[in-house]
Amino acid sequence: MATQIATLNQLLNRTGFPANRLFKEFFSLPWNPGEDLGLTAASPSFDVIESDDKYMVKADLPGFEKNNINLTYENRTLTLSGERKLEEAEGMRYHRVESFSGKFTRSVTLPVEIDVNKITADLSNGVLTVTLPKAESVRPKQISVNIG
Numbered sequence: 677m678a679t680q681i682a683t684l685n686q687l688l689n690r691t692g693f694p695a696n697r698l699f700k701e702f703f704s705l706p707w708n709p710g711e712d713l714g715l716t717a718a719s720p721s722f723d724v725i726e727s728d729d730k731y732m733v734k735a736d737l738p739g740f741e742k743n744n745i746n747l748t749y750e751n752r753t754l755t756l757s758g759e760r761k762l763e764e765a766e767g768m769r770y771h772r773v774e775s776f777s778g779k780f781t782r783s784v785t786l787p788v789e790i791d792v793n794k795i796t797a798d799l800s801n802g803v804l805t806v807t808l809p810k811a812e813s814v815r816p817k818q819i820s821v822n823i824g
């Protein structure tokens with residue numbers, strides 16, 4: 677009797693495999709141990725970048741229009757939500773769909789206060805860039821030393 681060893685892809689593509697969805701979501705999403713990212717298969721990825729004077733949050737939103745994106749900032753938390761519908765063409769059918777569609781909500785909490793009046797958001801080439809300037813009170817200050 678021969679034993680057959682299945683690859684991960686074979687298990688994921690086998691329709692009768694009970695943990696199909698679990699494995700697809702676990703292995704297809706970025707993961708950081710100990711962090712609950714709140715991701716689903718229909719969530720865009722986030723990059724959070726910090727400099728001395730600001731944070732930048734970048735989200736991949738290919739195919740999104742400006743009017744399908746909602747941004748809010750409250751209590752040091754930036755929340756991005758939106759919706760992208762799967763386009764259906766008459767007489768066509770999908771054999772495989774790897775791009776996300778549907779509604780999503782993602783949030784990121786920042787560790788310092790932000791100057792809410794200076795937050796900007798730009799959508800270019802399918803990448804949303806949100807710039808969140810740090811409040812003046814939390815920015816690093818250079819202190820001069822006087823010689824007495």
